[in-house]
Amino acid sequence: MPRHSGGMARTRLLFACLALAAPIVPTTAQAAPLPASGLVLSVRPEMGSLSTTQLTCEPAGGLHKHAKEACDQLIPVEGDFRRLEDSGAICTMELNATKATLRGKWRNKKVDFQQVYSNPCVLRAFTGKVFDF
Numbered sequence: 001m002p003r004h005s006g007g008m009a010r011t012r013l014l015f016a017c018l019a020l021a022a023p024i025v026p027t028t029a030q031a032a033p034l035p036a037s038g039l040v041l042s043v044r045p046e047m048g049s050l051s052t053t054q055l056t057c058e059p060a061g062g063l064h065k066h067a068k069e070a071c072d073q074l075i076p077v078e079g080d081f082r083r084l085e086d087s088g089a090i091c092t093m094e095l096n097a098t099k100a101t102l103r104g105k106w107r108n109k110k111v112d113f114q115q116v117y118s119n120p121c122v123l124r125a126f127t128g129k130v131f132d133f
Helices: 002-024 067-077 120-127
Strands: 037-045 051-057 098-106 108-119
Touching: 037 120, 051 067, 098 120, 108 120
Parallel strands: none
Antiparallel strands: 037 051, 037 098, 098 108
8 A cells, every 4th residue: 555655646746846847838839920911002193103112011111101100001901991081181173083002912811902083182081191102
């Protein structure tokens, strides 16, 4: 019987040591990085020239002069600028059809969005800093 109780004592001691050692083991789990978002944006007014830039988000960067602000606007709408709300800016009734295009990857998902606005002012009113480059 002592032989059996000695084995149990060793088992209890082993479990006690493991319980104490568990908190000492460093955790190697890290938050998974956000998927890449790399976009090409272009604006083509009917009466004007084509403008194009590059934008990356999460983290914000690229050649876009307002990258952080543009990404801050695109993140809640999952990269679909057509879902942005009208800023309420007052624009003239000028007719200068302006096409906005956003293509690339948003969180590793292919995106290709286009919208035509009546003029560049209306474009900016509906898309904020996204197409302000």
